Amino acid sequence: MKKIEAIIKPFKLSEVKDALNELGIQGMTVTEVKGFGRQKGHTEIYRGSEYTVDFLPKIKIETILPDSQVKAAVQAIIKAAKTGKIGDGKVFVWTIEEAWRIRTDEQGDSAV
Amino acid sequence: MKKIEAIIKPFKLSEVKDALNELGIQGMTVTEVKGFGRQKGHTEIYRGSEYTVDFLPKIKIETILPDSQVKAAVQAIIKAAKTGKIGDGKVFVWTIEEAWRIRTDEQGDSAV
Amino acid sequence: MKKIEAIIKPFKLSEVKDALNELGIQGMTVTEVKGFGRQKGHTEIYRGSEYTVDFLPKIKIETILPDSQVKAAVQAIIKAAKTGKIGDGKVFVWTIEEAWRIRTDEQGDSAV
Amino acid sequence: MNPIRRAGRKNLFYSCLVLFLFVFAGSLHAADATTSVAAINSGDNAWLLASSALVLMMTAPGLILFYGGLVRTKNVLSTMMHSLILMAVVSTLWMIFGYSMAFAEGNSFFGNPLTHLFLKGVGAAPNADYAATIPHETFMLFQMMFAIITPALISGAIAERIKFKAYLVFTILWMIVVYLPLCHMMWGKGGLFNWAGGGKIPVLDFAGGTVVHISSGVSALVCALVLGRRDGYPREPMMPHNVVLTLIGTGLLWVGWFGFNAGSALNAGWLATSAFAATHFSAAAAALSWTVTEWLLKGKPSVLGAASGMVAGLATITPASGFVSIPAAFCIGLVAGAVCYFAVTKLKSIFHYDDSLDVFGVHGVGSIVGMLMLGFLASAEVNLAIATTFMKNGAAISLAGGGAQFLNQLIGVLFTVALAGIGTFVLLKIVNATIGLRVDQEEESLGLDLSQHGERAYNE
């Protein structure tokens, strides 16, 4: 079982979600995060004092999947999230040892 | 050392926290997240335009533990978070290679 | 490739960010979280009813790095985030199997 | 709900509408400009119009902010709606028969609902029984603003758990059974307690201690007891989701209250000034005593506490505002702040009821204190009328402060408590038996904004 963690641009969320649904991936958890990277931030001015804000709003999508689905899911995310402009974000993958569904105590692949 | 990541219903947070404390687990980090899964969302109407909101508020609890405590902790979380209704959430576990306590530079199990 | 996850005190964010930049680490993702641990919370009173709030605001910094950079990065974070007072937080490290840069489809170390 | 029933409803609604419009037809062009308006004093009318606007401002945005800030995020819209919708519902009642039932001549308990049906005969000509220098219509408007805010105050006690439909039905019934009669008894011509208008028992209530605050406060308590506590109370934390809103509301309430009390002089003369002053100094004193009390007992002066003290001081002085000197008003405020502090912080935990936004502790308790202190502090030097107006077998009896008047005040308070308490209890039981009062647990934990109105207050 693997976890896919993707950092994307906020306005791409619905597209990515739909792309994953099409693969039959029904579960995911989403977090609002701030990202720092190559993409430049902006400056704000309040009564003359300037602030450079280099943390930009991003969305983190996490989904745990059976190994079999990972490849397709990653491709789908990359495709849906791409604008080609700097700041599109990243996809990371690692192994999850065990998973449970709280409601049913199901364990393993059937839990996700 | 392992990380337990649990996605639960928000109003279950205090119960889960207490359950973990009883096991002597004193540290955890909590994040407000939005969940998408089997549980259906709801529709909202603003001046005639309807929106279906299928991301539901959830709470993510993360705690890093020595391997020995994992089994008990997972059971405690599942027990405390269960309502039996759809949307109760998940528990995921994976291995952490190293941990430090910033204040003391302690490393390993004693850091958590 | 490894992921470093650090939980720190909010007002330490900019210092930690700068410390990482000095190591040439340009990318990171930041999340506002609530922490529970040894550090005590506080009580609030609204019209006579008292509430003890033991979840304290913390910042989670995540950065994915080539294995070579991990050691230095962890040291830098600990150094920058330390106040010596209880509640300074933790640093956790684990292995990431794969990473992609959405914009370019780059994979592996060059993606981060 | 199944389509047939909804269709049924729809028809019902439209037929009502038609009937309604029909009844109107006659009165559409009716008005009352013909009568001489020489008597109208432009300064008095200007002040009463301004005061009417101020009192409406107390309801919205004043009260919706004050209450809205105290509930949890998921219930803020429904809580605000509880007050907003009354601006529509109560005004409609008022127009059809409400005003008439409150202020037309009738018996000691209520006025004749037909006299001013659809406000006929309420126009330019002043009604000397109430206010000789402003149009009767202005008086009607000013009084309407009181009728709107009173039931809105109650909503604080049933916040976060009542069915919207049940709320509407209850409120309408409450207006008819509790408010309109009480209003007539205290202020209506021939009302039982109307000291200035041929009442039998002379009770002093300048701007609504009994009619507005005790009636709503006591009803709120009964509501809290009958509905029961919010799910999870007091175990789960239920902190105000936005104290800033509550503070904005406090400021607007204080400002609006000048219209409420000083407007009740029904002219722009010195009595208005005097009531304005009493209002201000009572609010100031109550804020002080609440803050000091909390500081001494809890170690910290909370901002919400200061704001609560202000509102307590305002509610407490309301019945007395036109009858007492500034120092007396200040005293009343000092007592109000401390007493209401205990009512809010102690009573609730002792008796385990969930008066969610402390309507009883602030408005009910406060105005009872005000009504009773007024019994001793009423001053004929401030308001000469109380010494010269009320007649008993030919002789004028002074209602100035003293044991005798204290008794009258006590009677007025007890009567109000009984009427509001019993009336509310019966009505709630009826509504509960028919359409049910509370939302189910699912809906409550989802929040009323989504479950009752299909909205959320805050989005991206």
Added chain:
Amino acid sequence: MNPIRRAGRKNLFYSCLVLFLFVFAGSLHAADATTSVAAINSGDNAWLLASSALVLMMTAPGLILFYGGLVRTKNVLSTMMHSLILMAVVSTLWMIFGYSMAFAEGNSFFGNPLTHLFLKGVGAAPNADYAATIPHETFMLFQMMFAIITPALISGAIAERIKFKAYLVFTILWMIVVYLPLCHMMWGKGGLFNWAGGGKIPVLDFAGGTVVHISSGVSALVCALVLGRRDGYPREPMMPHNVVLTLIGTGLLWVGWFGFNAGSALNAGWLATSAFAATHFSAAAAALSWTVTEWLLKGKPSVLGAASGMVAGLATITPASGFVSIPAAFCIGLVAGAVCYFAVTKLKSIFHYDDSLDVFGVHGVGSIVGMLMLGFLASAEVNLAIATTFMKNGAAISLAGGGAQFLNQLIGVLFTVALAGIGTFVLLKIVNATIGLRVDQEEESLGLDLSQHGERAYNE
């Protein structure tokens, strides 16, 4: 932008400033206190000053809250700025020549801009053509508040996508081409439609149904069509970011509207009271009918719906407020709520335009309904003047409700629609061709607060 051009601008700006100050020099000490002010009635002046304050309060904080809450987080400041800045810009226009162009004598279409250049001759002495008991200057101030809020209303249709600079240029041109002439035609001495001041076609518009609401509503529709929809509309969800703000705004708008309509009586007599009452009951009725309609059709009564109904009822009664009885006002409100509900929920989706904050659906449609119903419901018993003032070959003609007056009203409405529609269309094309109307897609997705003003509303 490149430094040279900016330098050029700077010079331009300073030279303007100098010229400006120079022109002033003469008028600096000018004023008009010398003339007898015996005629001034303190009560009337008090009410008009209070009303002027109330009408400004409608713009800020009323409208900025109402609109600000409906947009997305990233555009709230820019949306509020659209109204705020007009308090500066329109006031300046008004001072220089705007008031004169609207209310000085001239032809049927606009007044002489020079008569009151820099407001000379507008002082203590009442202008009997408009208001005999208050200083001419008070009348000027009161009217200015209307001039400020009208273009501000339009901004709701172009929110979240217009360039700030383009907005300013458009608004200034719009005032000159649409507002000032229309204002003169309806209310200015000798205006084409001014029934009370020597107009040819007697159109009744008490407080600005045509001048304020239809003109802004129709212009808003044209703006929405010409600018096109917001990027991503309607695919992406664009929910109100903070309905609480919108509800606060609603309360302030209702309260302020008392000044808007009752102030339009230009005195504190019964007509003011009557307009006050009509305003209140129409708002109440519209809130009811909007809510009931939505409840029946969608299954849930939304809070935003109730608030929208209130504003619809207020906009609808505006032209009628000084001419109709309370029951008539209530009817107008009932119709307003239902009609505007459909205008807002159906029209938009049928014609796929993005009138982002429903300016047309609420203000335009509402006031058209009000103007036309007024044609039948205008009552001489409420406002005797309409039966005695307008003369045709020597004989007074009554403008009371009936087919004849309905026709006049219809003409007034159609003319307003045409002027506002065409004027706005042409001006938008000009602005678009010169400096461009819309921000680019990057800026739009970043939000106008950051891209246009370099700020964000909410921080740590």
Added chain:
Amino acid sequence: MNPIRRAGRKNLFYSCLVLFLFVFAGSLHAADATTSVAAINSGDNAWLLASSALVLMMTAPGLILFYGGLVRTKNVLSTMMHSLILMAVVSTLWMIFGYSMAFAEGNSFFGNPLTHLFLKGVGAAPNADYAATIPHETFMLFQMMFAIITPALISGAIAERIKFKAYLVFTILWMIVVYLPLCHMMWGKGGLFNWAGGGKIPVLDFAGGTVVHISSGVSALVCALVLGRRDGYPREPMMPHNVVLTLIGTGLLWVGWFGFNAGSALNAGWLATSAFAATHFSAAAAALSWTVTEWLLKGKPSVLGAASGMVAGLATITPASGFVSIPAAFCIGLVAGAVCYFAVTKLKSIFHYDDSLDVFGVHGVGSIVGMLMLGFLASAEVNLAIATTFMKNGAAISLAGGGAQFLNQLIGVLFTVALAGIGTFVLLKIVNATIGLRVDQEEESLGLDLSQHGERAYNE
């Protein structure tokens, strides 16, 4: 703190309370209705009551919103409390001896505190020395609202770091040492600078340029210097946590300011209208010039900038509002916007002080500009009294604009700067030496809401 000390405090408090009530006893029924009130003009009184309400509205919710939005989330409640609590504290002072010290007869520097102890003798009868057509009590109320907002303005300079207890002590002392004397000197009968009431040096200050804005602005600067900067300033970003609140506050301040300035005419005649107009056009002009200046220098016109300009324009016109023509007021506003822009954006960074909410840059600098420009622009055509009232050896001396009056104005300004500056400095040192001014670093980084009041503004 240890139980014994707390107990000690409690006793102290209660004994005070008792004493207090005792002193009252006498005055409880005291009032002044007996004197003839024929002189009272209902229109004037209506306007002054409305104005008093408007000025209180400037403090809450106006100022608490304006300031509350500018601080960081963790300090919003404490910042709002700084203004709110003064509505209680200053009112109490005012009642006991404050009003008397400011407006009773006395010497050139302060009035006799005992004359109107507990406001005795302040009732229905007008005080012809100040306002002949309204009750003396109305005048007292109106002036009290000024006394409340002035120290509240200072709080902007010490936000986010002062101990609540220290704030209270300082404020009370400041009222006694700075405000009440200054108020007497400028406006009190026999006051040193009171041109209309037997002063020696005739300084024109219509509505509080010196008394309110320069005094608070200069004191704010001294506070900022003595307290030192906020921890982390300017390194850490300290952005306004909610600009929307600040914009709502701006709107309410503008509206309320009509009461502040036009109310200062103390009647509802043309002078009130004229002051109303001057106020409006100055605010408009200042918003324009601030916005244009920022746009040219920074490339973007910020919304907060426009709002700051409005407040600057309002503060600047305050002393001049009753003495200048509309074009003159507009000029004053233009200058105010640009000058205050530089004061706020440059001065602070040059001198490295942390006047957190720019009280000095906006109110202090602004009103100094206004006072001095007034020296040249005061017009006898606007306010005839300035040409006929002030007597020197038998002959009336005109105070109309010119070198002579400019000198008088300059003296008034310098005196105010000195008194406020020195007074504040000394008081701060005393308070710091006794109970300490600043919270410790822990508390500051936790935020004052939690550390001083045990609350947080925003929850679930």
